Amino acid sequence: MITENSDVILSVNNLTATVENTPILKGMNLEIKAGEIHAIMGPNGSGKSTFSKVLAGHPDYAVTGGAVSYLGQDLLALEPQDRARSGLFLAFQYPLEIPGVSNLDFLRVSYNSKRKHEALEELDAFDFDDLVHEKLGVVQMDAAFLSRSVNEGFSGGEKKRNEILQMAILEPKLAILDETDSGLDIDALKIVAGGVNQLSNAQNATLLITHYQRLLDYIIPDYVHVMANGRIIRTGGKDLALELEARGYDWVLEAEAV
Amino acid sequence: MSTSVQTLVNQPYKYGFITDIESDSIPAGLSEDVIRVISAKKNEPEFMLEFRLKAYRQWLKLVEPNWAEVGYPAIDYQKIVYYSAPKVSEKKKSLDEVDPTLLETFEKLGISLSEQKRLSNVAVDAIFDSVSVATTFKEKLAKDGVIFCSFSEALQEHPELIKKYLGTVVPVADNYFAALNSAVFSDGSFVFIPKGVKCPMELSTYFRINNGESGQFERTLIVAEEGASVSYLEGCTAPMYDSNQLHAAVVELVALDNAEIKYSTVQNWYAGDAEGKGGIYNFVTKRGLCQGVNSKISWTQVETGSAITWKYPSCVLVGDNSVGEFYSVALTNNRQQADTGTKMVHVGRNTRSTIISKGISAGHSENSYRGLVKIGPKAAGARNYSQCDSMLIGNQAGANTFPYIQVQNSSAKVEHEASTSKIGEDQLFYFTQRGISMEDAIAMMISGFCRDVFNQLPMEFAVEADKLLALKLEGSVG
Numbered sequence: 001m002i003t004e005n006s007d008v009i010l011s012v013n014n015l016t017a018t019v020e021n022t023p024i025l026k027g028m029n030l031e032i033k034a035g036e037i038h039a040i041m042g043p044n045g046s047g048k049s050t051f052s053k054v055l056a057g058h059p060d061y062a063v064t065g066g067a068v069s070y071l072g073q074d075l076l077a078l079e080p081q082d083r084a085r086s087g088l089f090l091a092f093q094y095p096l097e098i099p100g101v102s103n104l105d106f107l108r109v110s111y112n113s114k115r116k117h118e119a120l121e122e123l124d125a126f127d128f129d130d131l132v133h134e135k136l137g138v139v140q141m142d143a144a145f146l147s148r149s150v151n152e153g154f155s156g157g158e159k160k161r162n163e164i165l166q167m168a169i170l171e172p173k174l175a176i177l178d179e180t181d182s183g184l185d186i187d188a189l190k191i192v193a194g195g196v197n198q199l200s201n202a203q204n205a206t207l208l209i210t211h212y213q214r215l216l217d218y219i220i221p222d223y224v225h226v227m228a229n230g231r232i233i234r235t236g237g238k239d240l241a242l243e244l245e246a247r248g249y250d251w252v253l254e255a256e257a258v
Numbered sequence: 259m260s261t262s263v264q265t266l267v268n269q270p271y272k273y274g275f276i277t278d279i280e281s282d283s284i285p286a287g288l289s290e291d292v293i294r295v296i297s298a299k300k301n302e303p304e305f306m307l308e309f310r311l312k313a314y315r316q317w318l319k320l321v322e323p324n325w326a327e328v329g330y331p332a333i334d335y336q337k338i339v340y341y342s343a344p345k346v347s348e349k350k351k352s353l354d355e356v357d358p359t360l361l362e363t364f365e366k367l368g369i370s371l372s373e374q375k376r377l378s379n380v381a382v383d384a385i386f387d388s389v390s391v392a393t394t395f396k397e398k399l400a401k402d403g404v405i406f407c408s409f410s411e412a413l414q415e416h417p418e419l420i421k422k423y424l425g426t427v428v429p430v431a432d433n434y435f436a437a438l439n440s441a442v443f444s445d446g447s448f449v450f451i452p453k454g455v456k457c458p459m460e461l462s463t464y465f466r467i468n469n470g471e472s473g474q475f476e477r478t479l480i481v482a483e484e485g486a487s488v489s490y491l492e493g494c495t496a497p498m499y500d501s502n503q504l505h506a507a508v509v510e511l512v513a514l515d516n517a518e519i520k521y522s523t524v525q526n527w528y529a530g531d532a533e534g535k536g537g538i539y540n541f542v543t544k545r546g547l548c549q550g551v552n553s554k555i556s557w558t559q560v561e562t563g564s565a566i567t568w569k570y571p572s573c574v575l576v577g578d579n580s581v582g583e584f585y586s587v588a589l590t591n592n593r594q595q596a597d598t599g600t601k602m603v604h605v606g607r608n609t610r611s612t613i614i615s616k617g618i619s620a621g622h623s624e625n626s627y628r629g630l631v632k633i634g635p636k637a638a639g640a641r642n643y644s645q646c647d648s649m650l651i652g653n654q655a656g657a658n659t660f661p662y663i664q665v666q667n668s669s670a671k672v673e674h675e676a677s678t679s680k681i682g683e684d685q686l687f688y689f690t691q692r693g694i695s696m697e698d699a700i701a702m703m704i705s706g707f708c709r710d711v712f713n714q715l716p717m718e719f720a721v722e723a724d725k726l727l728a729l730k731l732e733g734s735v736g
Binding site: 056057058059060079080081083084085089090092095096098099100101102105106109110113114117149166170 | 679682683684685687688689690691692693694695696698702703705706707709
């Protein structure tokens with residue numbers, strides 16, 4: 001869904017970042033436009049997950065250089081909750097369990113904090129309930145999950161579906177999916193991928209972070225980037241993912257002499 | 259942009275004002291003469307003076323306990339004022355006659371005593387320093403035979419009931435602070451629910467310490483006769499002083515056959531400032547006696563205030579099939595210290611008890627649960643379930659659990675579960691990534707953590723308790 005003149009959602013320029021003083025990101029460059037789906041692949045330890053957390057503003061990561069523009073504003077100057085309220089969504093690799101807080105309450109407070117940010121009226125419990133029930137279908141989730149504590153006792157697949165449900169409700173401008181396919185059996189993978197596809201449109205963008213090509217069988221990316229040693233070393237189309245699947249990462253690493 | 263959980267900053271204490279009112283105080287210090295003066299000022303019957311003197315003589319022989327996980331400089335008992343009352347010649351018959359300054363004070367605290375604004379289904383006894391200034395709905399309650407009045411009034415009007423029950427649950431020499439209270443207590447509430455009566459409304463006492471040098475020693479006695487039931491709530495606040503004030507109360511509950519007493523506390527005494535200067539020493543003895551068969555006593559407490567809290571609301575389960583419950587949330591922040599819990603003493607057959615304790619420690623505070631479950635030799639079929647959960651916020655706070663279990667009957671069943679959790683940075687990040695501020699995130703997690711206890715509070719107060727905890731932790735992350 002690439003259109004030449006569509007709006008730039010995210011522009012990352014020579015970004016460097018450290019965790020506990022160890023450099024992880026060493027000059028990331030990436031531009032994502034509305035309507036696009038990007039995939040970042042790469043071996044373990046290449047910095048893929050760090051990149052997603054830095055974009056979301058995780059407090060453990062320190063940005064040491066570069067710039068990130070998101071919808072025309074300086075992303076790095078925003079607090080994590082303000083990034084989220086402006087439509088940046090991170091689907092966690094390991095969604096956290098929050099005992100004692102019901103899934104429904106969590107979703108409602110989250111949704112309303114975004115409404116408030118957009119100067120819209122908050123939805124009351126009844127209207128919100130209708131909205132949630134409408135969205136449950138996107139990930140084929142049972143309403144019983146709503147009354148349970150956030151992710152508590154959920155299976156791996158249920159946690160990931162819960163992430164996509166949150167995404168369906170929040171309707172982000174930029175959705176970053178960190179290893180969303182890990183730990184999913186094929187049926188769950190299809191449901192999750194189906195959800196992501198339903199939510200993708202010409203106004204928003206998706207960034208997939210993944211180890212494996214199999215997710216890309218269900219969500220077709222416009223661009224595939226290979227990340228190694230803290231930066232993107234090669235960019236291609238969908239075919240690049242297939243090539244990586246067949247040949248592994250070594251040939252790219254060698255070719256780029258990383 | 260470090261968003262790590264750091265030291266805690268408390269929301270300013272909004273009940274810290276001082277009411278400027280002339281008071282009738284006696285000089286500081288304690289002696290038999292002082293006790294005689296207190297008793298004379300209150301025009302007490304002879305048996306009451308004897309009770310006080312007996313307690314005082316016992317107190318002199320007792321030693322201040324030091325086993326709790328709390329530390330404080332030695333208290334000079336000769337520097338405390340043992341009687342302080344707003345200067346009013348006598349207890350007013352109607353609220354219109356009560357000093358408007360006092361009504362205003364309670365109004366400011368959110369406790370409306372005026373006819374129009376008061377909570378429709380809650381009767382209130384308002385206690386200012388040492389004396390009760392007003393009790394609402396008295397006449398209405400009297401129609402059902404319910405007695406709800408200040409302790410002083412009860413001594414004048416129902417001395418036979420006081421004589422029959424006072425000190426039967428907490429004997430004068432029970433412990434150091436109970437003995438002190440028995441010697442010098444000034445006022446408190448008295449509740450009597452006659453046989454077969456279900457009290458038609460919530461009863462509530464609101465305690466306010468105003469005087470900077472005075473101690474507050476109130477005495478509460480609640481008696482539910484056969485088949486009677488009552489739900490009672492107490493609330494407490496105090497002004498902010500740099501000095502520490504002693505609050506040593508005694509609460510006695512008596513439940514006869516098939517009677518039920520539910521006692522809830524929302525304690526928000528001044529806790530001292532962030533460095534631990536000032537605040538109330540809350541050293542309280544609360545005990546309920548399930549004397550009759552099938553009787554039930556349930557304690558619910560939300561402890562958020564006081565520099566030091568030392569209290570163990572307990573149940574003595576004498577009647578067969580009687581039930582004791584203890585639901586507690588204790589929150590400590592900054593330099594607060596709390597050593598609180600319960601004692602469930604099973605004497606009768608098939609007695610049951612439940613303990614649900616939730617401790618939350620933030621800042622540099624120390625929060626300990628201390629509980630005893632004792633199953634006596636005759637308590638065949640007794641059961642206890644205890645659950646003690648601690649939650650830590652930040653890395654400077656401490657939580658301890660001291661469960662004592664003594665079982666002398668082999669048919670008894672005792673279960674104890676405990677957990678400690680920490681509000682983790684990753685959990686907070688998860689909330690913020692969903693657009694929820696850290697304050698809201700903590701409030702939601704705390705509220706979820708405390709739900710089992712809050713569900714036990716009367717409706718009007720459950721919401722209050724939730725807000726209170728959120729307020730206490732506001733600004734607790736940076």
